[in-house]
Amino acid sequence: MENIKNVEIIEDLRQSEEYAQYMRHIGWKVLNIPNPKIQLFLRKIGPVGIVKIQRTRGELPLDEIEKKLKENHVMMCKLEIESGSVEKFNKFGYRLSSWPLLGTKTLRVDLKPNEDEIFKSFKKDCRYVLRKVISGNFEVQKNNFELFYEIWMRSAKRKGLWIPSHTEYLHLIESFDKNIFCITIGNEAGALVLLNKKTAFYYYAGATESGNKSDLPYRVVWECMKEAKKKGCGVWDFEGIFDSRWSNNGWRGFSHFKKSFGGWETEFPGSYEKWRWPF
Numbered sequence: 001m002e003n004i005k006n007v008e009i010i011e012d013l014r015q016s017e018e019y020a021q022y023m024r025h026i027g028w029k030v031l032n033i034p035n036p037k038i039q040l041f042l043r044k045i046g047p048v049g050i051v052k053i054q055r056t057r058g059e060l061p062l063d064e065i066e067k068k069l070k071e072n073h074v075m076m077c078k079l080e081i082e083s084g085s086v087e088k089f090n091k092f093g094y095r096l097s098s099w100p101l102l103g104t105k106t107l108r109v110d111l112k113p114n115e116d117e118i119f120k121s122f123k124k125d126c127r128y129v130l131r132k133v134i135s136g137n138f139e140v141q142k143n144n145f146e147l148f149y150e151i152w153m154r155s156a157k158r159k160g161l162w163i164p165s166h167t168e169y170l171h172l173i174e175s176f177d178k179n180i181f182c183i184t185i186g187n188e189a190g191a192l193v194l195l196n197k198k199t200a201f202y203y204y205a206g207a208t209e210s211g212n213k214s215d216l217p218y219r220v221v222w223e224c225m226k227e228a229k230k231k232g233c234g235v236w237d238f239e240g241i242f243d244s245r246w247s248n249n250g251w252r253g254f255s256h257f258k259k260s261f262g263g264w265e266t267e268f269p270g271s272y273e274k275w276r277w278p279f
Contacts, residue, residue: 010108010235010266012055012082013196013203015039022175026168031072033064040065042072048277053079054102055268062092075277086269093274100271103240103251109263111200111229111236118225126218126260133219138186140223145173148182148190148206155206163204181231183223189216193224199235200228221261236263245270 013019015038020030023041031040031051038060041052051074053065060081069077079094080102089095111118119127141147149169156163164172173180176194184190188211192204202224207217225236242248242255 010082010199010237011057011197013194013199013201014054014102015056016196018176018179018194018196022172025171025175031068033061033068036061038065040068042074044072048073048075050074051077052101053077055080055082057082060088062088066092069274069276076273076275078271078273080271081269083269086272089272093276094272095274097271097273098246100246102268102271103243104246104270105241105243105265105267107238107241107255107258107261107263107265109225109236109238109261110234111225112234115226115229118229119222121262123260123262126262129215129218130222133215134222136214138188138214138216138219140219141184142227143181144184145169145182145192147184147187148192148204151184151187151190151208151211152192152204152206154208158209181224181227183220183227185211185216185220185223188214189220191217191220191224193228195228195231195233198233199237200224200231200233201237202239217257218260225261238263241265243267 020039024030027043029042029044031042032038033040036058038053038056041054042049049072051069051072056079060079065077078097078101080100109118109121113121119130122130149166152163179195180193182190182192189207190205191202194201194203202221205217205220207220211217228236238258240251241258242251
Protein backbone atom coordinates (compact mmCIF):
# COMPACT_ATOMS: atom_id res chain seq x y z
CA MET A 1 0.00 0.00 0.00
CA GLU A 2 3.01 2.32 0.11
CA ASN A 3 2.65 3.25 -3.58
CA ILE A 4 -1.04 4.20 -3.49
CA LYS A 5 -1.58 7.75 -4.70
CA ASN A 6 -4.67 9.92 -4.58
CA VAL A 7 -6.82 7.27 -2.92
CA GLU A 8 -9.33 10.04 -2.24
CA ILE A 9 -9.47 13.72 -3.12
CA ILE A 10 -8.43 15.28 0.17
CA GLU A 11 -10.18 18.46 1.23
CA ASP A 12 -8.25 19.84 4.17
CA LEU A 13 -10.08 20.51 7.41
CA ARG A 14 -8.78 24.11 7.49
CA GLN A 15 -11.12 24.87 4.59
CA SER A 16 -14.17 23.35 6.32
CA GLU A 17 -17.07 25.28 7.80
CA GLU A 18 -16.46 23.57 11.14
CA TYR A 19 -12.93 24.92 11.28
CA ALA A 20 -14.16 28.39 10.31
CA GLN A 21 -16.62 28.24 13.20
CA TYR A 22 -13.80 27.28 15.56
CA MET A 23 -11.64 30.18 14.36
CA ARG A 24 -14.50 32.61 14.97
CA HIS A 25 -14.85 31.29 18.50
CA ILE A 26 -11.18 31.99 19.28
CA GLY A 27 -11.16 35.53 17.92
CA TRP A 28 -10.43 35.31 14.19
CA LYS A 29 -12.61 36.83 11.48
CA VAL A 30 -13.38 34.60 8.49
CA LEU A 31 -13.23 36.18 5.04
CA ASN A 32 -14.59 34.20 2.10
CA ILE A 33 -13.81 34.18 -1.59
CA PRO A 34 -16.67 32.37 -3.36
CA ASN A 35 -15.11 31.09 -6.58
CA PRO A 36 -13.12 29.04 -5.93
CA LYS A 37 -14.29 28.79 -2.36
CA ILE A 38 -11.43 29.85 -0.09
CA GLN A 39 -11.40 30.82 3.59
CA LEU A 40 -9.08 33.56 4.82
CA PHE A 41 -8.55 33.89 8.56
CA LEU A 42 -8.01 37.48 9.73
CA ARG A 43 -6.73 38.55 13.16
CA LYS A 44 -6.78 42.25 13.95
CA ILE A 45 -3.92 43.80 15.91
CA GLY A 46 -5.10 47.33 16.55
CA PRO A 47 -5.71 49.07 13.21
CA VAL A 48 -3.88 46.41 11.16
CA GLY A 49 -4.29 42.70 10.67
CA ILE A 50 -2.59 39.43 9.82
CA VAL A 51 -4.11 36.79 7.54
CA LYS A 52 -3.48 33.08 7.08
CA ILE A 53 -4.81 31.03 4.17
CA GLN A 54 -4.26 27.31 4.63
CA ARG A 55 -4.34 24.20 2.48
CA THR A 56 -6.23 25.50 -0.53
CA ARG A 57 -6.39 23.37 -3.67
CA GLY A 58 -5.81 24.56 -7.23
CA GLU A 59 -4.89 28.01 -8.48
CA LEU A 60 -5.35 30.85 -6.01
CA PRO A 61 -7.18 34.02 -7.16
CA LEU A 62 -4.34 36.24 -5.94
CA ASP A 63 -5.94 39.41 -7.30
CA GLU A 64 -9.09 38.76 -5.24
CA ILE A 65 -6.99 37.94 -2.20
CA GLU A 66 -5.08 41.19 -2.63
CA LYS A 67 -8.35 43.14 -2.56
CA LYS A 68 -9.27 41.50 0.73
CA LEU A 69 -5.86 42.32 2.19
CA LYS A 70 -6.14 45.97 1.21
CA GLU A 71 -9.70 46.31 2.52
CA ASN A 72 -8.66 44.97 5.93
CA HIS A 73 -5.27 46.77 6.23
CA VAL A 74 -3.38 43.49 6.43
CA MET A 75 0.34 43.89 7.12
CA MET A 76 1.27 40.22 6.76
CA CYS A 77 -0.28 37.29 4.92
CA LYS A 78 0.83 33.66 5.08
CA LEU A 79 -0.56 31.09 2.68
CA GLU A 80 -0.02 27.35 2.55
CA ILE A 81 -1.36 25.62 -0.54
CA GLU A 82 -1.96 21.91 -0.96
CA SER A 83 -1.44 21.86 -4.70
CA GLY A 84 -1.29 24.13 -7.72
CA SER A 85 1.24 26.43 -9.36
CA VAL A 86 3.41 28.73 -7.24
CA GLU A 87 4.83 30.65 -10.22
CA LYS A 88 2.61 33.69 -9.76
CA PHE A 89 3.56 34.21 -6.11
CA ASN A 90 6.69 36.26 -6.78
CA LYS A 91 4.73 38.63 -9.02
CA PHE A 92 2.36 39.34 -6.14
CA GLY A 93 5.17 39.85 -3.62
CA TYR A 94 5.14 36.46 -1.85
CA ARG A 95 8.33 34.73 -0.76
CA LEU A 96 8.96 31.23 0.57
CA SER A 97 8.74 31.37 4.36
CA SER A 98 11.26 29.82 6.71
CA TRP A 99 8.59 29.10 9.34
CA PRO A 100 5.58 27.16 7.99
CA LEU A 101 2.52 27.03 10.22
CA LEU A 102 1.51 23.53 9.11
CA GLY A 103 3.59 20.45 8.41
CA THR A 104 4.93 20.57 4.85
CA LYS A 105 4.79 16.80 4.48
CA THR A 106 2.24 14.33 5.78
CA LEU A 107 1.59 10.59 5.84
CA ARG A 108 -1.72 9.11 4.73
CA VAL A 109 -3.13 5.60 5.14
CA ASP A 110 -5.84 3.98 3.03
CA LEU A 111 -8.79 2.99 5.24
CA LYS A 112 -10.95 1.43 2.54
CA PRO A 113 -9.64 -2.17 2.81
CA ASN A 114 -10.99 -4.34 5.62
CA GLU A 115 -9.39 -4.17 9.05
CA ASP A 116 -7.25 -7.28 8.54
CA GLU A 117 -5.79 -5.88 5.32
CA ILE A 118 -5.08 -2.51 6.94
CA PHE A 119 -3.38 -4.23 9.88
CA LYS A 120 -1.23 -6.33 7.52
CA SER A 121 -0.10 -3.15 5.74
CA PHE A 122 1.58 -1.89 8.94
CA LYS A 123 5.30 -2.52 9.33
CA LYS A 124 6.39 -5.69 11.11
CA ASP A 125 7.50 -3.98 14.32
CA CYS A 126 4.22 -2.07 14.52
CA ARG A 127 2.17 -5.26 14.15
CA TYR A 128 4.25 -6.92 16.88
CA VAL A 129 3.73 -4.02 19.30
CA LEU A 130 0.01 -3.87 18.57
CA ARG A 131 -0.49 -7.57 19.25
CA LYS A 132 1.27 -7.08 22.58
CA VAL A 133 -0.71 -4.03 23.74
CA ILE A 134 -4.06 -5.34 22.48
CA SER A 135 -3.62 -8.38 24.72
CA GLY A 136 -3.04 -6.13 27.73
CA ASN A 137 -5.70 -5.19 30.25
CA PHE A 138 -6.21 -1.54 29.27
CA GLU A 139 -9.56 0.22 29.26
CA VAL A 140 -10.49 1.83 25.93
CA GLN A 141 -12.84 4.80 26.14
CA LYS A 142 -14.44 6.81 23.35
CA ASN A 143 -15.28 10.51 23.59
CA ASN A 144 -14.16 11.08 27.15
CA PHE A 145 -12.96 14.52 26.08
CA GLU A 146 -12.10 15.69 29.58
CA LEU A 147 -9.93 12.66 30.24
CA PHE A 148 -8.10 13.19 26.96
CA TYR A 149 -7.40 16.82 27.84
CA GLU A 150 -5.96 15.76 31.21
CA ILE A 151 -3.68 13.20 29.50
CA TRP A 152 -2.69 15.76 26.88
CA MET A 153 -1.82 18.33 29.55
CA ARG A 154 0.33 15.83 31.44
CA SER A 155 2.08 14.86 28.21
CA ALA A 156 2.73 18.48 27.23
CA LYS A 157 4.05 19.38 30.69
CA ARG A 158 6.46 16.45 30.59
CA LYS A 159 7.79 17.55 27.18
CA GLY A 160 7.68 21.30 27.85
CA LEU A 161 5.15 21.92 25.07
CA TRP A 162 2.34 24.47 24.75
CA ILE A 163 -1.25 23.35 24.23
CA PRO A 164 -4.43 25.42 23.74
CA SER A 165 -6.42 26.52 26.77
CA HIS A 166 -9.27 24.39 28.01
CA THR A 167 -11.72 27.03 26.70
CA GLU A 168 -10.25 26.88 23.19
CA TYR A 169 -10.32 23.09 23.36
CA LEU A 170 -14.03 23.12 24.22
CA HIS A 171 -14.67 25.50 21.30
CA LEU A 172 -13.02 22.99 18.98
CA ILE A 173 -15.24 20.17 20.24
CA GLU A 174 -18.35 22.34 19.95
CA SER A 175 -17.49 23.53 16.45
CA PHE A 176 -16.82 20.08 14.98
CA ASP A 177 -19.74 18.49 16.83
CA LYS A 178 -20.35 15.13 15.09
CA ASN A 179 -17.12 15.36 13.10
CA ILE A 180 -14.83 14.89 16.07
CA PHE A 181 -14.00 12.01 18.39
CA CYS A 182 -11.32 10.97 20.83
CA ILE A 183 -9.98 7.65 22.05
CA THR A 184 -8.22 7.16 25.37
CA ILE A 185 -6.43 4.08 26.66
CA GLY A 186 -6.54 3.82 30.44
CA ASN A 187 -5.51 7.15 31.90
CA GLU A 188 -2.22 7.12 30.01
CA ALA A 189 -2.64 7.83 26.27
CA GLY A 190 -5.12 9.26 23.83
CA ALA A 191 -5.78 11.13 20.60
CA LEU A 192 -8.31 13.60 19.22
CA VAL A 193 -9.40 13.10 15.60
CA LEU A 194 -11.18 15.59 13.30
CA LEU A 195 -13.19 14.48 10.27
CA ASN A 196 -13.72 16.30 6.99
CA LYS A 197 -15.09 14.91 3.72
CA LYS A 198 -14.26 11.26 4.50
CA THR A 199 -10.75 12.03 5.75
CA ALA A 200 -9.74 11.53 9.39
CA PHE A 201 -7.08 13.93 10.69
CA TYR A 202 -4.91 12.83 13.64
CA TYR A 203 -5.13 16.29 15.20
CA TYR A 204 -3.93 16.08 18.82
CA ALA A 205 -2.31 13.25 20.75
CA GLY A 206 -0.55 12.71 24.04
CA ALA A 207 0.73 10.07 26.42
CA THR A 208 2.20 9.94 29.89
CA GLU A 209 5.66 8.50 30.49
CA SER A 210 4.04 5.28 31.67
CA GLY A 211 1.82 5.19 28.59
CA ASN A 212 4.80 5.55 26.29
CA LYS A 213 6.70 2.80 28.08
CA SER A 214 3.70 0.53 27.57
CA ASP A 215 3.51 1.47 23.85
CA LEU A 216 -0.08 2.63 24.27
CA PRO A 217 0.12 5.30 21.51
CA TYR A 218 0.25 2.45 18.98
CA ARG A 219 -3.05 1.10 20.15
CA VAL A 220 -4.54 4.60 20.32
CA VAL A 221 -3.81 5.12 16.62
CA TRP A 222 -5.18 1.72 15.66
CA GLU A 223 -8.38 2.20 17.67
CA CYS A 224 -8.80 5.66 16.12
CA MET A 225 -8.29 4.28 12.62
CA LYS A 226 -10.97 1.64 13.21
CA GLU A 227 -13.38 4.26 14.56
CA ALA A 228 -12.71 6.56 11.58
CA LYS A 229 -13.39 3.67 9.22
CA LYS A 230 -16.71 2.96 10.98
CA LYS A 231 -17.63 6.60 10.41
CA GLY A 232 -17.12 6.22 6.67
CA CYS A 233 -13.63 7.67 6.26
CA GLY A 234 -11.51 6.40 3.39
CA VAL A 235 -8.24 8.12 4.34
CA TRP A 236 -6.28 8.65 7.54
CA ASP A 237 -4.04 11.75 7.62
CA PHE A 238 -1.28 11.87 10.25
CA GLU A 239 -1.15 15.72 10.12
CA GLY A 240 2.56 16.10 9.52
CA ILE A 241 5.87 14.24 9.48
CA PHE A 242 9.51 15.35 9.32
CA ASP A 243 10.48 17.16 6.12
CA SER A 244 14.20 17.51 5.35
CA ARG A 245 13.52 20.86 3.63
CA TRP A 246 13.01 22.41 7.10
CA SER A 247 15.28 22.17 10.13
CA ASN A 248 12.72 20.77 12.54
CA ASN A 249 14.65 17.82 13.93
CA GLY A 250 12.25 17.51 16.84
CA TRP A 251 9.79 15.89 14.43
CA ARG A 252 12.04 12.92 13.64
CA GLY A 253 10.96 10.81 16.62
CA PHE A 254 7.20 10.93 16.16
CA SER A 255 7.64 10.70 12.38
CA HIS A 256 9.34 7.31 12.87
CA PHE A 257 6.35 6.26 14.98
CA LYS A 258 3.85 7.38 12.33
CA LYS A 259 5.72 5.72 9.48
CA SER A 260 5.44 2.35 11.22
CA PHE A 261 1.77 2.40 10.13
CA GLY A 262 2.73 2.32 6.45
CA GLY A 263 0.80 4.53 4.04
CA TRP A 264 2.15 7.01 1.52
CA GLU A 265 3.80 10.39 1.89
CA THR A 266 2.33 13.62 0.51
CA GLU A 267 4.54 16.69 0.16
CA PHE A 268 3.27 20.28 0.01
CA PRO A 269 4.94 23.29 -1.63
CA GLY A 270 5.56 25.01 1.71
CA SER A 271 4.49 28.27 3.28
CA TYR A 272 4.59 31.63 1.48
CA GLU A 273 4.41 35.01 3.12
CA LYS A 274 3.88 38.60 2.06
CA TRP A 275 4.56 41.70 4.12
CA ARG A 276 2.48 44.77 3.28
CA TRP A 277 4.17 47.38 5.46
CA PRO A 278 3.97 50.29 5.01
CA PHE A 279 0.66 50.12 3.16
